[in-house]
Amino acid sequence: MKKYLADWTVKENIPLRPNYCLIKLSPDGEIPEMMPGQFVQIKIDNSPSTFLRRPISIHFVDRRENEIWLLVQLLGEGTRQLAQIKPGDQLNLLYPLGNGFSLPENKNALGFSVAKSPENKPERLLIGGGVGIAPLLFLGFELSLSGCKPTFLLGAKRKDDLLQMAEFEKYGKVFTTTEDGSYGEKGFVTQHSILKSTRYDFIYTCGPKPMMQAVAEYAYKNAIPCEVSLENTMACGIGACLCCVEKTKKGNICVCTEGPVFNSNQLTWLI
Amino acid sequence: MADLNINIGKLSLRNPVLTASGTFGYGLEYADFIDLSKLGGMVVKGTTLHPREGNDYPRMAETPSGMLNAVGLQNKGAEWFTNVIYPTVKDLNTNIIVNVSGSTIEDYAACAEQMDTLNKVPAIELNISCPNVKQGGMAFGTNCKSAAEVVKAVRKIYHKTLIVKLSPNVTDITEIARTVEAEGADAVSLINTLLGMAIDAEKRKPVLSTLTGGLSGPCIKPVALRMVYQTYRAVKIPIIGMGGICNWKDAIEFILAGATAVQIGTYNFIDPAVSIKVVDGINAYLDRHGFQSVKELVGGLECG
Numbered sequence: 267m268k269k270y271l272a273d274w275t276v277k278e279n280i281p282l283r284p285n286y287c288l289i290k291l292s293p294d295g296e297i298p299e300m301m302p303g304q305f306v307q308i309k310i311d312n313s314p315s316t317f318l319r320r321p322i323s324i325h326f327v328d329r330r331e332n333e334i335w336l337l338v339q340l341l342g343e344g345t346r347q348l349a350q351i352k353p354g355d356q357l358n359l360l361y362p363l364g365n366g367f368s369l370p371e372n373k374n375a376l377g378f379s380v381a382k383s384p385e386n387k388p389e390r391l392l393i394g395g396g397v398g399i400a401p402l403l404f405l406g407f408e409l410s411l412s413g414c415k416p417t418f419l420l421g422a423k424r425k426d427d428l429l430q431m432a433e434f435e436k437y438g439k440v441f442t443t444t445e446d447g448s449y450g451e452k453g454f455v456t457q458h459s460i461l462k463s464t465r466y467d468f469i470y471t472c473g474p475k476p477m478m479q480a481v482a483e484y485a486y487k488n489a490i491p492c493e494v495s496l497e498n499t500m501a502c503g504i505g506a507c508l509c510c511v512e513k514t515k516k517g518n519i520c521v522c523t524e525g526p527v528f529n530s531n532q533l534t535w536l537i
Numbered sequence: 538m539a540d541l542n543i544n545i546g547k548l549s550l551r552n553p554v555l556t557a558s559g560t561f562g563y564g565l566e567y568a569d570f571i572d573l574s575k576l577g578g579m580v581v582k583g584t585t586l587h588p589r590e591g592n593d594y595p596r597m598a599e600t601p602s603g604m605l606n607a608v609g610l611q612n613k614g615a616e617w618f619t620n621v622i623y624p625t626v627k628d629l630n631t632n633i634i635v636n637v638s639g640s641t642i643e644d645y646a647a648c649a650e651q652m653d654t655l656n657k658v659p660a661i662e663l664n665i666s667c668p669n670v671k672q673g674g675m676a677f678g679t680n681c682k683s684a685a686e687v688v689k690a691v692r693k694i695y696h697k698t699l700i701v702k703l704s705p706n707v708t709d710i711t712e713i714a715r716t717v718e719a720e721g722a723d724a725v726s727l728i729n730t731l732l733g734m735a736i737d738a739e740k741r742k743p744v745l746s747t748l749t750g751g752l753s754g755p756c757i758k759p760v761a762l763r764m765v766y767q768t769y770r771a772v773k774i775p776i777i778g779m780g781g782i783c784n785w786k787d788a789i790e791f792i793l794a795g796a797t798a799v800q801i802g803t804y805n806f807i808d809p810a811v812s813i814k815v816v817d818g819i820n821a822y823l824d825r826h827g828f829q830s831v832k833e834l835v836g837g838l839e840c841g
Binding site for chain 2: 268269270271309314315316317318319360498499500501502503504505506507508509510511512513517518
């Protein structure tokens with residue numbers, strides 16, 4: 267897939283409680299093909315301690331408005347700088363990067379045949395934690411277009427960290443957990459009752475590594491194909507520097523080009 | 538339009554801008570962003586005789602105005618380069634220079650010998666300065682005796698342009714430069730990364746799996762400029778300067794300090810199109826100051 271380097275114009279920058287922002291951006295021309303699970307690298311100006319670009323996953327592609335959405339957690343200087351940008355400002359983007367999640371019609375999918383559920387729509391579960399929910403909105407949207415029935419299971423520390431709920435509800439059922447029990451079921455996503463009561467055909471997950479490892483373990487024990495999206499720290503984002511490698515059964519490979527999405531059984535996680 | 542052509546040993550370059558090893562993959566990673574044939578050359582990823590897995594993750598730490606890396610020469614080996622990469626890059630119409638590394642003198646020589654057979658690889662850059670491998674690498678480049686041995690062994694079997702990449706992690710870089718010149722190096726390139734470290738205060742742990750790594754980016758530019766300036770006064774062979782170049786102005790500074798050509802490294806990560814902007818910027822500078830050729834500017838620093 268061809269990659270691009272261009273300035274995009276900020277259309278909106280919406281602060282989300284407690285420390286997130288939702289940035290909507292448009293390019294000069296039309297948005298090229300992008301896959302759910304892919305990311306962009308944003309150049310950060312005016313922040314002396316931020317040298318490298320910031321990789322941010324594509325939250326949503328709104329083709330009608332010709333916008334992409336980025337959901338950003340304010341973690342350090344770079345992301346705080348992003349929170350300051352205003353409509354009309356320009357951001358320099360490198361995109362679209364990485365491989366993306368497998369979609370049913372994707373001929374390059376990892377080769378898993380998806381069992382059909384009774385009403386003949388494969389049931390796919392999308393499990394997100396914290397800001398890791400970001401790529402799952404775009405994924406849920408694309409799945410719903412391709413004849414799948416996405417269900418979202420989203421976890422956070424507390425109610426305030428559950429973001430964009432109304433958006434997720436547009437494309438499928440949404441279940442939630444919070445660690446403090448302030449919303450949805452109390453506990454971690456892997457403790458949610460839906461995992462005991464419903465059998466899914468495919469699981470996608472993105473979030474903190476311990477959460478994804480627990481999800482991958484659940485999938486493995488139940489013989490469900492599972493894709494995880496990693497967020498190793500990276501420099502170039504295009505497979506040149508080999509900084510972001512993950513140890514896989516085939517050796518060290520770049521998360522930025524051969525990932526960020528991996529089938530969990532490609533990895534050497536002990537599950 | 539000034540004349541940007543330069544020569545390094547037997548190598549003729551259409552302009553003095555190359556991309557630095559380890560920051561540019563095999564070039565193809567950047568083909569969507571720039572016309573590779575507009576580069577003076579590309580120094581491709583460090584290659585060893587046998588495949589190497591590199592170091593464990595984490596291998597990178599961002600630092601003020603730079604970054605540390607501890608990749609550890611991950612590559613699939615000389616054979617793989619020859620069979621898989623070479624056919625895809627040989628007709629890119631730019632100078633492909635392979636960065637050659639090894640754990641032993643025999644490995645360096647065998648890898649260089651293989652590169653000698655590739656028609657469209659007109660030069661190698663001998664890496665005696667990688668700080669991220671346990672054996673070899675920087676160990677060869679930090680004392681004159683071992684630097685001399687490895688260059689001598691490679692010079693014996695390698696017939697094309699031999700560039701030796703020097704480590705800044707030494708007391709006096711000019712001693713090493715003179716030593717490799719005496720052993721037949723056609724040029725030196727400097728500097729490789731500076732040995733550094735990053736610590737996570739909250740976790741009370743080192744950031745890199747290897748504890749230390751190589752520092753690069755604009756934070757090292759003053760050190761690199763000083764070393765190019767000193768080396769220019771110590772050797773007669775051409776110098777390829779690098780270390781934190783982010784724009785044409787940085788490149789001009791290196792040329793004034795004595796570099797015949799420059800390499801752009803870490804900044805490719807921030808702006809994948811920077812190398813071509815530097816070529817254009819050098820050209821505009823020469824026109825603006827009335828120089829006919831970039832060669833007139835080499836070592837042109839006026840110290841009053």
